[in-house]
């Protein structure tokens with residue numbers, strides 16, 4: 001039986017795309033291989049968001065090129081494949097196929113061409129996850145000046161509601177309890193008849209689906225209708241990921257984020273009004289060109305005001321091909337690192353406080369699996385974004401349990417079962 005091996009870098013959209021291609025290969029009789037050296041097809045799904053992600057992918061592709069068995073095919077897909085195209089084949093001649101992110105929708109035809117004569121059958125029965133991703137839109141029209149995504153993923157397009165519902169129904173039939181709706185700019189979803197809040201109301205009607213999440217949203221497309229939908233739909237997680245990127249209006253303008261900090265804070269107030277128990281999380285970048293100490297202090301101030309549960313924090317790095325690449329990258333590396341450390345320290349202390357404030361309280365947890373190292377602990381997630389460990393016998397993945405948090409270990413709640 002032919003074997004495949006996957007290496008996926010980057011965001012959840014890449015994880016979802018890899019999963020889709022894995023299924024298509026399995027329908028053609030392929031099986032997953034634990035080792036790349038034994039695989040007949042090696043697929044590397046790449047990310048272009050930061051230079052570091054591209055470097056790591058290139059190193060991995062180079063390793064696979066050397067170690068792959070004779071006649072094995074090496075496919076490189078995703079954002080770096082889109083950005084560099086066939087140039088990649090010139091750098092690493094062992095690459096057999098390059099599929100850019102904009103062509104992922106054509107993957108059926110591409111696989112057909114690559115594997116002629118492979119008979120397609122029903123997907124073999126596999127153990128499915130309790131949680132899964134479902135892309136609902138792709139691409140981005142926002143052109144934040146630091147970001148390569150609109151160039152490598154192309155303009156926004158939304159998948160029709162009916163298609164999304166069918167995909168979710170199939171997943172639920174296979175045991176999925178929670179889905180995360182994905183899009184580069186998910187809340188700008190619009191298939192000409194249905195906008196994002198209405199999509200949530202429709203999906204919530206799917207029987208057997210217990211929880212709905214979404215990521216990643218843009219503040220300019222977050223409005224009262226969306227926040228009200230999250231509050232009104234019991235299946236919605238109480239978690240809003242709202243990337244702010246910076247607290248300084250000058251920097252937000254240079255980033256082309258299309259909002260000012262006061263508008264962002266108004267949104268946060270609205271979320272707290274409708275969803276007082278919600279986790280709010282964010283993405284923040286420090287060291288953008290022209291960022292002064294005053295600008296950075298404004299970011300810290302905003303973080304203190306919002307009190308995010310967690311945040312993805314990183315230092316600006318130039319992406320060739322973006323508008324910001326033509327700006328002078330004038331914040332020295334050591335200042336970027338020291339600002340990043342200061343921000344991480346602040347956010348870590350807020351995260352710890354938020355987690356420890358939950359100790360003693362009850363919450364509802366979706367159990368996702370057993371912890372490998374300590375098998376008396378089961379892993380799960382509360383209705384927000386908090387990771388939970390439950391020590392208990394006779395439970396299994398997919399159950400929704402009422403638990404009480406007895407301890408916090410910083411970024412995880414240790415809980416006991418109530419019912």
Ligand code: SF4
Nearest residue numbers: 140142143144147149
């Ligand atoms: S919204 Fe901005 S940061 Fe997000 S994908 Fe689009 S351009 Fe990139």
